[in-house]
């Protein structure tokens with residue numbers, strides 16, 4: 009059995025044909041998924057879907073490009089959502105300096121608030137970090153995120169940085185780029201980092217793996233990612249999938265059955 013630790017079933021494009029997406033995923037053995045929110049509506053929908061769907065869990069949080077309008081009220085609503093039984097993490101949260109939508113200060117403020125929320129509710133974090141490796145690490149460290157740890161989503165940083173993140177109690181989400189010719193960093197991380205810190209994710213509908221790049225990504229492609237991880241580690245796909253399942257249970261704890 010495979011687990012997709014980062015999937016946006018709450019994204020409009022996927023939601024339009026959700027039954028088909030789920031059927032295709034179940035068909036190839038992807039039976040557990042963590043549906044990740046990125047703003048208030050998608051976090052709300054992630055929780056609703058997790059409540060309805062067997063094997064699905066939710067993460068709730070405000071992505072760094074989506075925070076502009078959010079005030080105390082929205083953060084209160086996020087906290088209420090985060091207390092729901094099938095919510096296993098706060099995310100995706102972090103920094104994104106690729107898009108010029110929010111300032112560094114705005115992003116830091118939102119990120120720190122959500123790290124505090126994760127610690128208050130004892131939930132791990134799912135971190136989004138784009139063009140922001142060092143500041144992401146520094147903010148997590150300064151705010152003692154190691155108390156809860158979590159996952160560096162779609163991690164494409166260096167092996168050296170990965171070792172530092174492990175000290176902060178973080179593991180790594182391995183996604184479609186592992187199958188890309190130019191996915192060197194991610195391949196290096198899988199090769200050099202102990203299997204117990206690696207989990208699998210698709211980030212659907214984004215980051216479609218080879219050879220399906222250019223079409224919509226879905227959890228049905230997760231086995232391609234796990235297969236590539238297994239090839240690099242020189243183990244069978246079954247053993248790799250079992251390792252990942254154990255890692256997910258360790259990271260997400262009691263709430264994740």
Ligand SMILES: [Zn+2]
Nearest residue numbers: 014044100211
């Ligand atoms: Zn995502």
